[in-house]
Amino acid sequence: xxxxxAGVGGYVVGTDERKIGDIAEDASITARVKATLIKDxxxxxxxxxxxxxxxxxxxxxxxxxxxQVTRAVSLARTVSxxxxxxxxxxxxx
Numbered sequence: 689x690x691x692x693x694a695g696v697g698g699y700v701v702g703t704d705e706r707k708i709g710d711i712a713e714d715a716s717i718t719a720r721v722k723a724t725l726i727k728d729x730x731x732x733x734x735x736x737x738x739x740x741x742x743x744x745x746x747x748x749x750x751x752x753x754x755x756q757v758t759r760a761v762s763l764a765r766t767v768s769x770x771x772x773x774x775x776x777x778x779x780x781x
Contacts, residue, residue, distance in 0.1 A: 714740040720767045721745055728763055731756055743771035750778040
């Protein structure tokens with residue numbers, strides 16, 4: 689997918705080689721993972737960002753303990769369509 693400006697000297701703002709269906713699936717996975725994290729009382733999901741690319745979920749942000757990292761990753765893995773979960777979560781005290 690290309691996004692560009694109109695006119696003689698058009699430019700590329702961004703590219704994404706995924707098909708529209710794959711982009712939609714990744715967006716759906718992101719939403720479902722975030723909803724799963726929000727429903728969990730042991731995790732403050734508002735401190736966790738979720739990105740999905742080709743069904744690989746990456747968790748960014750911070751939590752309060754290593755057990756919360758483990759729980760967030762485990763919960764993300766339960767979401768249908770997730771191929772892999774990568775944690776880039778930091779522990780803050």
